[in-house]
Amino acid sequence: MSDAHRALIDLREIVDAILYVNRAGIPWEYLPHDFPPYKTVYDCYAKREADGTTQQVHDLLRDKTRRAHGRNAGPPRQCWTRRA
Numbered sequence: 001m002s003d004a005h006r007a008l009i010d011l012r013e014i015v016d017a018i019l020y021v022n023r024a025g026i027p028w029e030y031l032p033h034d035f036p037p038y039k040t041v042y043d044c045y046a047k048r049e050a051d052g053t054t055q056q057v058h059d060l061l062r063d064k065t066r067r068a069h070g071r072n073a074g075p076p077r078q079c080w081t082r083r084a
Contacts, residue, residue, distance in 0.1 A: 009036045017041040 017035035021028060031038040048054050063073035 009040060014041055014044045018045050 013036050017031055017038075018041060020035065021031060021041075028038045028042045031041060035041065045054075067073050
């Protein structure tokens with residue numbers, strides 16, 4: 001698919017499709033047809049994953065959520081595990 005055609009697809013639809021795949025736990029190929037073509041959606045996701053955009057978004061949302069709950073931004077310094 002050309003860059004010009006990709007530009008015609010609404011970015012919000014791409015994000016919604018990525019979130020749908022994540023929530024439903026389905027393969028990209030099973031993305032319902034009311035979303036953009038799965039290859040377009042996957043290409044956009046793979047590009048953002050490769051350039052670190054998805055990690056940046058994750059980090060920003062984590063920090064914002066932690067601050068909203070009165071905690072320090074950033075990941076916790078230690079992780080507690082429960083032994084069985």
